[in-house]
Amino acid sequence: MSAAPPPLVALVGNPNTGKTTLFNALTGLRQRVGNYPGVTVAKKSGVLSLPDSSRVELLDLPGLYSLAAASLDERVVIDTLCGHLSGTAVPDAIVCIADCTNLLRNLFLASQLAELGIPLVIVLNQADIARKQGLSIDTAQISSRLGGIPVILASAWHGEGILQVRAAIQTALERKTLMARLDWHECVPAAITILREGMQRENIAPLPDPELQRLVFDAASPILDRVHGDSAVVERLVKAARERIRQAGFNPFAVEALLHYERIKKVLAGAVSESANAHTLTQRLDKFLLHRVLGTLLFFASMAGVFASVFWLAAIPQGWIEDGFSWLIETVSPWFENQPMLQSLVTDGIINGVGSFLVFLPQILILFFFLALLEGSGYMARAAFLMDKLFSWCGLNGKSFVPMLSGYACAIPSIMGTRTIEDPKARLATIFIIPFMSCSARLPVYALMITAFLVPQIGEIKGALVMVAMYLVGLVVAIPTAWFLTRFILKTRAQPFVLEMPRYQIPKPRDVLWQMWESGFEFVKRAGTIIFAITIIVWALLYFPHGEEIAEAEKTAFVAEYAKENNLSSSAVLDALDAEKIEGGDNPIATALDHHVQGAYIEQSYLGRFGKFVQPVFAPAGFDWKITVGVLASFPAREVIISTLGITYSLGGDVDEDNEDLRSAMAKSTWNSGPHAGQPIFTIPVVIAIMAFFALCSQCGATLATMTKEAGWRWAAASFIYMTTLAWLAAVACYKFGTAIGL
Amino acid sequence: MTAEHLILAAILAAAAFYLGWLAWRTLRGKSSCNCGCCEDKLKRVSGKQTK
Numbered sequence: 036m037s038a039a040p041p042p043l044v045a046l047v048g049n050p051n052t053g054k055t056t057l058f059n060a061l062t063g064l065r066q067r068v069g070n071y072p073g074v075t076v077a078k079k080s081g082v083l084s085l086p087d088s089s090r091v092e093l094l095d096l097p098g099l100y101s102l103a104a105a106s107l108d109e110r111v112v113i114d115t116l117c118g119h120l121s122g123t124a125v126p127d128a129i130v131c132i133a134d135c136t137n138l139l140r141n142l143f144l145a146s147q148l149a150e151l152g153i154p155l156v157i158v159l160n161q162a163d164i165a166r167k168q169g170l171s172i173d174t175a176q177i178s179s180r181l182g183g184i185p186v187i188l189a190s191a192w193h194g195e196g197i198l199q200v201r202a203a204i205q206t207a208l209e210r211k212t213l214m215a216r217l218d219w220h221e222c223v224p225a226a227i228t229i230l231r232e233g234m235q236r237e238n239i240a241p242l243p244d245p246e247l248q249r250l251v252f253d254a255a256s257p258i259l260d261r262v263h264g265d266s267a268v269v270e271r272l273v274k275a276a277r278e279r280i281r282q283a284g285f286n287p288f289a290v291e292a293l294l295h296y297e298r299i300k301k302v303l304a305g306a307v308s309e310s311a312n313a314h315t316l317t318q319r320l321d322k323f324l325l326h327r328v329l330g331t332l333l334f335f336a337s338m339a340g341v342f343a344s345v346f347w348l349a350a351i352p353q354g355w356i357e358d359g360f361s362w363l364i365e366t367v368s369p370w371f372e373n374q375p376m377l378q379s380l381v382t383d384g385i386i387n388g389v390g391s392f393l394v395f396l397p398q399i400l401i402l403f404f405f406l407a408l409l410e411g412s413g414y415m416a417r418a419a420f421l422m423d424k425l426f427s428w429c430g431l432n433g434k435s436f437v438p439m440l441s442g443y444a445c446a447i448p449s450i451m452g453t454r455t456i457e458d459p460k461a462r463l464a465t466i467f468i469i470p471f472m473s474c475s476a477r478l479p480v481y482a483l484m485i486t487a488f489l490v491p492q493i494g495e496i497k498g499a500l501v502m503v504a505m506y507l508v509g510l511v512v513a514i515p516t517a518w519f520l521t522r523f524i525l526k527t528r529a530q531p532f533v534l535e536m537p538r539y540q541i542p543k544p545r546d547v548l549w550q551m552w553e554s555g556f557e558f559v560k561r562a563g564t565i566i567f568a569i570t571i572i573v574w575a576l577l578y579f580p581h582g583e584e585i586a587e588a589e590k591t592a593f594v595a596e597y598a599k600e601n602n603l604s605s606s607a608v609l610d611a612l613d614a615e616k617i618e619g620g621d622n623p624i625a626t627a628l629d630h631h632v633q634g635a636y637i638e639q640s641y642l643g644r645f646g647k648f649v650q651p652v653f654a655p656a657g658f659d660w661k662i663t664v665g666v667l668a669s670f671p672a673r674e675v676i677i678s679t680l681g682i683t684y685s686l687g688g689d690v691d692e693d694n695e696d697l698r699s700a701m702a703k704s705t706w707n708s709g710p711h712a713g714q715p716i717f718t719i720p721v722v723i724a725i726m727a728f729f730a731l732c733s734q735c736g737a738t739l740a741t742m743t744k745e746a747g748w749r750w751a752a753a754s755f756i757y758m759t760t761l762a763w764l765a766a767v768a769c770y771k772f773g774t775a776i777g778l
Numbered sequence: 779m780t781a782e783h784l785i786l787a788a789i790l791a792a793a794a795f796y797l798g799w800l801a802w803r804t805l806r807g808k809s810s811c812n813c814g815c816c817e818d819k820l821k822r823v824s825g826k827q828t829k
Contacts, residue, residue, distance in 0.1 A: 374782045380789070565800060571793035671801075740804045 042091045042208055043124055044083065045115060047148065048132035049141050050098030051537050053160045057132055057191035058095040061200065085205040086198075094126065100140075102147045102245075103253045110257050116151055117246060119261070128154040128207040130200070135159035135172055135188065138307060139299055146295045149181075149214035150245045154207040156185045157214075158200055163190040164538060176306040182215030192543070217298050222283035223290065226251055226276040233272035239264035251276045252291045317413075317538045324417050331421055337414075338506070341405040343499035345398050346486065352397040357696050360390035376578070383685040384574030389562050391681030391697045392674060395479035399558045400551050402478065406444070407550035411542025415440060420536070429514050430521030435465040439513075442472035443506070444554070446738045450745050460527035464520045466746045467754055470738050471509035471516070473730060475554065476673040480729045481505050483677060487698035488722045508730045512761065561674070570678050573668055576642035577686050589635040593628050634707070637686050656728065656766035657721040657774070659706065666728065671736045673729060720773025724766040732762035 046061075048054040062081030083093040099109045111120065118125035131148055133141035138159070145157055159165075159172060178186040185203035189196025206212075227247050234241060240263050242250075249256045250273050262269050277287035285293070324330050364382045371378035409415055422436045438452035449469050456462040473481075481502055490498040521527045594608045601608075612625055637643050638660075646664035653663045661683045665676040677697075684700040704716045733739065733755045742751040 376782055376786055380786065565797070568793040568796045568800075571789060572797065575790050736801070737804055 040092070040124070041082075041089075042127040043094065044091050044128045044130060044204055044208075045094045045096055045126040046130045046132065047096050047112065047116070047144070048098060049100055049134065049144060052098070052132050052134040052141065053191045054098060054132045055095060057130075057158065057160060057189070057197075057200070058093065060191045060194060060197050062093055083201070083204070085208075086202050087205060089205075091127075091204065091208070093130075094123075099144070101144060102249060103256070113249075113257070116148075116153070117243070126153060128156065128204060130156045130158060130204060132158045132160050134161055135165045136161060136168060136170065138172075138303055139296070142299045142302070143292070143295050145181075145214070146217060146299055147291075149216045150248060152213060152245075154184070154211045155214045156187070156200070156203045156207045157181070158196070158203075159186065159188050160191055162188045162195060163193055171308045173306040177302060180215075180302045180306070182213060184212050184214045217294055220283060220285070220290070220294060222280045222285060223248075223251075223294075226279040226287070229279055230272050230276040233275065234262075234264070234269075237264060237268050237272070239269065248291075251280070251287060254288060317536075320539055321417070321536070324414070325420060330417070334418055334421055335503070337409070339499060339503045341402065341409075342502040342506070343496060344405060345401050345482075345502070346490070346495050346499055348401050349397040349482075350486075353394050356390075356394050356396065360386055360393075363390075376581075379578060379686070380571070380574055384570055384578075384682055385567065387681045387685040387697075388570035388574065388678035389567055392479065392566050392678045393559070393562050394696075395482055395677070396555060396558055398478060398482050399475060400555045402475070403444075403554040404547060404551050407547040408542050410550075411540070411546055413537040413539045416536055425514065426517075429518035430527060431461055431464060431517050435461060435468075435517075438465060439469055439472055442469045442474065445474050445476075446470050446472065446735065447741045450738070450741045453745070458527060460525040461521070463746055463750065464517050464525055464527065466742060467520060467750060468513035468517050470733055470735070470742075470754060470758060471513040471731065473506045473509050474673075474735075475558075476735065477505075477729050479674050479677050481726055483680075483698065484722045484726050487702055488717055488719065492719070505726055505730050508727065512731060516757075561672070565672055566675065566678050569668065569671070569675050570682065573642065573675075573679050574682050574686070576645075577637055577640045577664075577682055579641060580639070581636055585635050585639050586632045589632045590628060593631045597624065597627075633686065637683065638707075653763075653766075655770070656724045656763070657718070657770040658725070658766075659716050661704075662716070662721075662725065670734050673732075673734045676729075718773075719778040720770045723773055723778075724770040727769045728762045728766040730762075731758055731765050733758035 046054060046058055058079070058081065061083050079095040081093050081095070083091050085091060094115065096112045096115060097109065099112050102113060114120045115123055116126065116129070129148055129151075131145040133145060135141075142157075145155065148155060157177075159174065162172075165172065172188060174186040174188050178184060185206055187196050187199045187203050189200055191197070227244055230247050230251060231241065231244075242258070242262065246258050246261075249258050250262075250269075259266070259269065280287040280290055324333060364386050367386065368378060368382050371381060409418075419436045419440060426436050435453070435456060438449040438456075441452060442449035446469050449472070450466050453462045453465045453469070456465060485498045485501055489501055493501075594605050594612075597603070598605050598608045603611075608624070612622075612628065638647070642664055643660065646660035646667070649667065650658065650660040650663045653666065658666065661680065664683060665679040668679040669676040680701065681697050684697055684704070701717050702715075706712050706714055706716055739751045739755055742754060
C-alpha cells in the first residue's frame, strides 16, 4: 500500500513580487529570477519542510494579476487552483505573495482567491523596501479584518520571515482557516443563481460558484470551453445573469474590481501608514532611463559598452585557453605515435575541434555577466518598455518584446515564453520572428570573424560596434517581417502592454554568478556532448578515404611543378627531398610537399567532395568549399561551424607551429584554384557575408522542433525556408556590395 | 583489420549512435534542445496543459 501524497500548497502572486525567490528560499531549489513576465512560464514544484518536520509539496505557479485568465500560463494557474489540471490535485492551501509596497493592487488577487474556499496564507514580501520607503504595516490588523488568516511580513530576498511563513503554512493546513469572502452586493449572488438554475434547467453539467462568477465577470472566459452544452444557450444564460447585475446599476465587467477594491481599501485603512516621500531613487532614475530619446540612446550605448567589454576582457583568458590546448596536443600526440589515425582523431579532430569552440567560453561568461547585471538591476524591464512603441507600430503585442529579449540567449525557452501572449495571432507572429534574435550560439561565429579579420584592421571599438550591428540585424529584419505578417497574413491588432517596472536594485552577486555559471556550464556541456560527437563524425568524413595513392599522385604532381618552377629535373627534386629528410633539419621542400599532401587528402575526403559539389550554391557569396562544409555542418547547431573549421584547417595542415590557432590559419588561407587562385579566401566582404548568413539563417534544429511543437510544422517549415533564403540573399548582397566598393 | 581500426570504428559508431539518439528525441519532442533548462521546461509542460 502506497503512502498518502503530501499536502499540496500552491504559491500564487502577481508577477515581480518575489514569488520565485520565496519559492527558492522555502524549498532550496534554484530557479532563474527575472524582472519581467514570462520567466515562470511553466509550473514548478519542490518539497517544503514544516516546523513539525512534516513535508508538503510546494507548487510555484506563473504570476498573474487576477483570476480573469487570458494567457495560457494564467489558465494553468486557474486550472490548478480549480483542480482541472490532470495529475494535480486541488491544493490544500494557497500561499498568496503580495508586494507590500503596493498592497492595494496586490491584495486584489488575494481577495479573489478567497472565493475558492481554500485555506490561505498571505505573505507581504519586500518588507525591507517598505521600511526604506517609510511604510509601516500592521499585519495583525490586516489578519483580523480578513477572517484571522495568517498574514506574514517577509523579505524573501534577505531570508527574513521565512520561518514564520513555514509556521503559517502549517497553521493553515491544521486549522484550515478560510479568508473572509467579499460581502457581495446582492445582485451578484442573484446573478450567479440565475446562471446556476438556468444550467440546471438546460441539463448542463453544474460548475462550482467561483467558476460561474468567472463566466459572468469575464468577457471571454476560458471556462466556457469546459461547459458541456449548446454554446448559444450558455451565452443566453450568461447574458441574463449579467442583465441582473446591470439592473442593480453596475457594469457586470467592472463590478468585481469595484467591490474588491472597496473592500481592500477598508482592510488597509489604518493598517498601513504611508510615507510622504513620493520621489524615490527609482522614480528619479526613470526620468532619464525611460525618456523617449535619452533613454533609447542610453540603451544602445549600454549594449555597445557590453559588447566592447566582451572583446577587451576576453582576449587574455582566450590566449590562456589556446595555450592550454596547444600544450594538450603536444602532450597527447606522442601517446598515439604508432596509431596515426587515432592520433589524427584525437589531436586534429577532438582537441582542435572542441578546443576552437571552447576558446569562446570567456566571451560567453562575460556577456552573460553583464546581461545578468542589467537584468538583476531592473533595467531590462525598462528596455522592454522603450521598445514597446516600436513593436506596437508593427502590429505586435507589446508583450512580444519580452520573450524576444530572452531570445538573445536562446530561442527555445523564448518560443515557449510566448505563452504569456493572449492573442494567438500575435503569438504566432512572435514565434516566427524570435529566431532572428542573435542567440548565444551565434556569438562565437561573430567573435571569430570579428577578432580574426576585422579587429586587426578597424580596431576593437569599431569591432564592438560591428558586433552590436550584427545583433541589431536580426531586429531590423524581424520588425518588417512582423509588420507584414500581422498586417497581411494574420491580420491582428496591437494590444495594450502591461509590464511591471521593478525597483532599481544592486544585483545580487549570487544570482549574477549563478546566471554566468548556468550559461557557461551549458556552453561547456554542449562542447562535451553534441559538439564532441559531431566533431568525431566530421573528422571521419574529412579524413577518409586516406589512401596512399592520393599522397603518391600529389607527390608526383608536386615534384613536376617544383622542378618546372625551379628549372630542375624531377630526380634532382626527389634527391633534394630525400637528402633533406636524412639531415633531419628544417626542410622547406618537404614541408611544402606535406602541406600539399594534407590538402589533397582533405579535398578528396568524403566531406571535401561533398563540399565541392555544393560549393557552387554558395559561390555567389564568396564561400569556398571549406566554409560551405562548415555552413552545412552547422544546420543542427550553429556553433558547429567553429569546430568544423578547426578540424578542416588542422587536417589540411594549416595549423602548425607558425599558425598556432584557427584564427591565424584562416587569415593565411588562400584559394588553391579558380579565378581567385592565390588570393585570400577570408576577405572583408566574405567575412561580412558569413556573419550576415549566420545572423539570419534558420540553423538550429532544436528551435525548429520547438516551433513545430508550439505552432505546427507549417510555421516551422515556413520559417526555415524564409530565413534560409533571406540569409543566402543577404550573404550574396554583402559579398557583392563589399567587393564592388573595394573592401 | 588492426586494433586501431576496431577502436576507431567503435568511436565512430558511438558518436553516430549518440547523434542519432539526440535527433530522434528532438523529432519526438522529448527534448527540444541539448540544454537542461529547456528539457526540464518541456517535461513540466508536456501533457499537463489542459487546452
